[in-house]
Amino acid sequence: MTDVAGELGPLPRRLVAWAEVIAPVSLVSAVLFYFGYVSAHAQYEYFGVDVDVVGLGTQDYVMRSPQPLLVPLLTLALAGAGGLLLHLVLRRRIAVASRANRERRVRRLLRVAESAGAVVLAAAVALLFAYPRIGLGEFFGLLVPVLLICGAGLIWYTWRLADLLPPAAEPAGRDPGEPAAADPAPRLRRGARFLLAVVLVAATFWATATVAQWSGRGLARDVAARPDHLPRVILDTKERLYLRSTIVEETRLPVAEGQDFHYRYRRLRLLVTGKDRMFLIPEVWSASNTTLVVPIDDTVRVQFQVENDAPN
Template structure:
């Protein structure tokens, strides 16, 4: 009799470990990628308001992930509430169908069958509107609400059509289901509809993230005095054109290597090897000053004018 090889000795347990780790790592990787993307979209919109390409700041992956909760808060709360409402409605419909079938009263299902027809018509109309907006992009692409309403129409329309098939399955008998389109074609259509829902939700969330970043930038611009106050000394005159920034020539001395001092600047953000400074009062002619973190400048951070 041939002995059964020991699973541990042969390494037979490795596929199980690999599968277990894969079920953990894959969702974490996808989640991290989504958080990074939405954090990047929000940060890009935020610093673009101040004339900065966020790629020049030098933020890392962790920085963008840490910035993602702010733009994702409103979409996540909305999706959770909508998901809870739709799940409650679906469970109610299932109970109603089961009760009607158990009691042998097919007429009780007539309102639900009408609901299938309504969902079909509404889904086609809404999805058609979203597709029409896609093709109308050259004409109305500058409309501020385009990037929100277009993906929402696509997602809602595709979702209604996908749920219409689910309702037909719950209402119809097995024989009726066999007379539908071929199973393969039907599955392909449903997969494409769910993919369209996912794309629409992703697009709409990215739009909200961009709006959130823009809103953060406007709020910062209204309260620039809340940013850290900076005193900047340089070796050469900067010829700043932003109004309100004070320039003073420092007294000459043999040990003095810095000759100009600039006040009324605020620290917007610190990058990998540079700082980004803005004037402490907003003006349409303001510009963001990029200062390298090296020996060419001297930086002082001033205390807040608030006695302890």
């Protein structure tokens, strides 16, 4: 690609260089945005808020993605390092077996591993279609993709190891001068490898998205159990809000000339700020509570109070 651009002149070379940089950055940004969105959706759904109503921007979702992606990335990195070491060991074993004419034993072990991968893959597909009857709950989103990864990965890797072995001996009885018939197996194997790679990528994406969803729900539960780190809000309104929560304290402000605000509400916490509104929750959260949506305009008066350490 770069050589072709070089023949066309300096401008195509710059375009190619920009494309080589922008394409990976765009892909990474899209992945970060997706997982940040999944995590935020699960987090605010716990409080009865649709994340699309909040009005967060792309940068907000990207900035929220490192936390839900931390565990999957560390897991993939450790698994990749362990897999690389295992691959080096297996390559040495296969090389030794080839020199000692033990290919038959290695091929038999690879066939066993391939069969095991096929069984695991079949179990994952069966669970995928039997989910409405079995009902695995929230574990379905992690169990099935992990089984797909293990099954498809094992089959793909056994085929990769089989390529390291010398070609199998030709069947006896065939005339050496007779041309060998075209073998469709290599082409079918390449197609099957591509499909297995697609399954691996999709299953990895699915499992990571499930972890991001669990991370968002865990953050929400942590906020609901300990909302002390959220800013405390004192809200003044012109009209009475008739809140359902018994935790929030309502006070009627004294009537005064030029005073437009008549009610004050305490024991509220700021959950999140959107583009043109704030989302407030009571200091003590329960399943019967509701989230208060307050516009950011002159119809309300808001005071924020953050609990900090006393200055020296």
